Amino acid sequence: MSSVRIEPALTTGDLGPVSTSFLELRDLRVHFPTGDGLVKSVDGLSYRLERGKTLGIVGESGSGKSVTSLAIMGLHKNTSARLSGEIWLDGEELITASAEHVRTLRGKKMAMIFQDPLSAMHPFYTVGNQIVEAYRIHHKVTKKAARAHAIDMLARVGIPQPKSRVDDYPHQFSGGMRQRAMIAMALSCDPELLIADEPTTALDVTVQAQILDLIRDLQQEFNSAVIIITHDLGVVAELADDIMVMYAGRSAEYASAEQVFGQPEHPYTWGLLGSMPRLDRDRSERLLPIKGTPPSLINVPLGCPFSPRCNYSGLVGDHACTTDRPEFRDVGGGHRIACHLSAQQRQQVWEDEIRPNL
Ligand SMILES: Nc1ncnc2c1ncn2[C@@H]1O[C@H](COP(=O)(O)OP(=O)(O)OP(=O)(O)O)[C@@H](O)[C@H]1O
Ligand code: SF4
């Protein structure tokens, strides 16, 4: 049994003022009770996203990127997951909304490209039928027109012979083709919010570029908000307006893409940028992985969760890095970080050690 105190679920009466952003997460927590203790997969995450904008979310495996997205999609409802905080989508709060209501928002209001394509598809219906049914819920069109749309979508994600493949079942597709079919499903209703969770892993470079173009088209045509989750900093550099760097279920850094690539302020982001493959370096020089591993989400270190791996905690007095949780604060112009280093210390490390080696 875990001795950790669990926060009660919010009731409508607990909610603050209605968010005016298209999407806003306020202090989101997603905890999973397990035999080993409470897994704090997401632990106090806040961000905003407006229509027409793209947010890139990066962070190592297990940092809570997918769990956050599943929370927005309402997919932790009716499970043992414990959620608190607020998720506002276009003026509606989704944590307190019923599972039935959130289901009606999936498809047109929000859609997700899942990391695992099989989890998003029904095994007993053809791929075409799944697109047709979803499309017809939100568009008053004939079955024939919806089928033509499904075929068009399969063609646009690069599925050969879409006219015959439309009648195949998910298990008849290879892994890569299934991923494309799932992307076609997610894009088929022109969602106002698209969450793309590692949309291009397992796809070859040409198809990757095609998929990213489709996402860009969706955004331009429908002014959609897009969240793109990836390990590939090249993809976020190309697509994202803003970037959030996650570590151990929290935000380490949040800023515009220019700021994150031009002058990152958090030691973890420095590490991520240092581990980014570079075409202008030879292979041996290319990757400098961050030493150590992320913390257990059952026993997250007191203080800064990155402290066991951070090269700069010694610069902060009173061992604050191991005792005080750094507040996620604005360090100027909307650039936010959770780190105790002073502006002067960050500037000095950046100029002397980090920038020359990137
Ligand atoms: N149902 C669950 N029960 C217990 N722990 C879970 C559950 N779902 C996720 N987790 C844990 O929550 C953490 C965050 O998972 P999540 O899938 O969000 O990571 P991620 O950032 O998407 O990683 P990746 O880059 O590998 O996809 C992981 O440690 C994972 O094991
Ligand atoms: S708060 Fe301390 S341990 Fe955490 S990133 Fe900043 S310097 Fe490193």
Ligand SMILES: [Mg+2]
């Ligand atoms: Mg994931």
